[in-house]
Amino acid sequence: MKITAKTNYYLLLFVIFGGFLIFGVSENIKGPALPEIQNDFTLSEGKLAILLAINAFGFLLACLYTSWLINKIGVKITSVVTLSLMALSGVFIYLSTNFATLTVAYFLLYIGNGMLEIGLAIIAARLFTKNTGTMLNLSHFFYGLGSTVAPIVAASMMGWTIQTETLGWNGMYLIMLSLSLLPIIPVLLSKFPKDTAEEENRTSIKSLTRDPIAWLIVFALTMGVTAELGMAAWLVNYLVKVDSMTLGDASGMLSLFFLFFMLARLLLGPITDKFGYTISIIVFSIFAFVCATIPIFTGGAYTFLFALAGLGIGPIYPTMMALLAKNYTNGTDTAITFTVSLIGIGTVITNLLIGYVIELVSGFSLGDNATINNQIGLQAGYLFIAITALLCALACVVMLFIMKKEQRVL
Template identity: 70%
Template sequence: MNRNSKTNYYLLLFVIFGGFLIFGVSENIKGPAIPEMQTELALSDGMLGLLLAINAFGFLLACTYTSWLIEKIGAKTISIVTFLLMGVSGIFIYFSSSFPTLIGAYFVLYLGNGMLEIGLAIIAARLFTKNTGTMLNLSHFFYGLGSTVAPIVAAHMMGWEISSTILGWRGMYMIMLSLSLLPIIPVVLSRFPKEQSEEEDRTSYKKLAKDPIAWLIVFALLMGVTTELGIAAWLVNYLVKVDQWTVEAASNLLAIFFFTFMLSRLLLGPVTDRFGYAISIIVFSAFAGIISIIPVFAGEHAAILFAIAGFGVGPIYPTMMALLAKKYTKGTDTAITFTVVLIGIGGVITNLIIGYLIEIVTNLQLRPTYEASNQLGMQAGYLFIASTALLCSLATVFIYVRLKKEGQLL
């Protein structure tokens, strides 16, 4: 590798690592903001579920066209557009004054997030052809780093007083999302890698649709993503309503979750390369599910286990993406798009399930007061989130069995 190639490689690392850092921030500043949004705009838990479902739909929509746009006009141009879109969404959120305008602003943000997800996945799969599990886990470590910092910074920033006015969740979103403009600099300066295989498999969508392993990967990854995003969206609300924590204290615990999440991605990447992707996911996701369930029943004194679950949740996504890249070496871009689009569809459904499960259980009034019934609803919702990690583990057992039968253990 000559000097220019090394410089370009480092610039691309900055784009990938910086992109994942921004992705983590944009996804997870909502934890501390949601209780404030809910109070200010008088949103029910069902409406929150609807908001998150529409976000997932925006993410899904972006995933359906991003790979095609990358093929037509290039990953470099799409990356610039993506970061600009995310920065603009912060301005839209700042000026949102009602539930419909908030939905529209969030929709724009999640269009950006969806484009970023596909773009970074494709660039990383093209660049990291060796030690794929290690490098993808390292890349997603920066997502974890952004996710760790985001709740703490967001919670403190919302309380800032500027010209005798509290910044609040709107101002916090605008400032934090303006950071999306920074990665544009290395994007402009770098040359982006092209698809490694000589010829893209144009029939791979049809092949994937007929491949049971592809569908098992989609389901397992959907369950793993639901666990990750469910915790990010609902843990602060859970601790505030069930355990009567302050938003700041709950945000700190969410940050600890993302710290363990981040640490696992930093340290366990080589483990996945050594012991195998499928086996690693089975163990990680089972651990995450069990550890997340315990504090729901054990109560506040076991709340730290919510954070420790991050050790199991963290490696699931990058390790499954490494498995995907190794399983479908021809047509990796197509396999990534196929998987992420279907996860987006599933994400709309799982977000609705969580929000309306909480609302339905609350409205059953199984306890004497609304607050107590809402606590029960929050517990039911969180049990569903934890169960998705166990389902991820179970689905990956079936992936392992099929790969072993085909002599393709990864």
């Protein structure tokens, strides 16, 4: 059956939007699962941070080779391998019986996530050559949609009873990650766009390493991603242990965070195209910092601001990727690989830092009450997460001055 160009475009939209939906689900079902995993395996916050850092390392490895793999075997086969790998990781998580086996299974999942992230970014950059900010924000809206639904559905599924047995976090992972197989059908039917940049004019890794804008994008995005992933990973734990919320209510707050996150990506894309990507990111980042900081110092009365921070966090990543695509049109694949790989290194470090900030502050807190000390540690850890959003804004301020001077796309 011959597929028309219009039908192929819609199939590619389904692949991109469906891929980001699956990505959002796979990344954020861990929110309600982590407290249960911590209890089942008796893990400290430090060990939990190690688990998340190893995941980030798996993501990094995938970023390093996925662009090369796409050039060797094509986007289509790479996408099928990626989605199948993610589904397989769900089986291994289900079979995990201790921290070591869980770490291996999670590592496999995040290799799949990294491959999916690079693959979708490359496909989207090649396909969306007009209204880039709007279309990339719309694509990442589906990540937000998956992220919004994931915590509520995951928390509910973990309590399901099947033949007198509770499904639990491992059964939930098995079912949710099996959804990764669904986009394989449109992947097989689609014809994917190719990189049209001429070889002699293509952006190289060497030229990127000499470009201060490239490094500022890496730093700003690392801070933005840390804020995004940190809030997603630690919010439920924070609300349960500091604000004494139930697991269900805390998971609902995380879903509300992702609802705002999703709406921002749906509605604010055209604004970024109109007012400029860099200025938009500065405003979004500062807003997220303020919203994430106030509840730490004012208590439960302003907890909803944690969720409202999603409005600021949501557009940062896709808007920065639009800025990247517009500034490195010759060899976008290379620029994406360079940037996302270095973000992977950065998030390995920041994931470790979050956990150890919590542990160190808890250990140095005055008083004999371990629960209160742990609460103070969690507050310090979450403040660290909020500050990364502010650092993202500051990096973009520096970037704005340099880009104006060099007359680049802002």
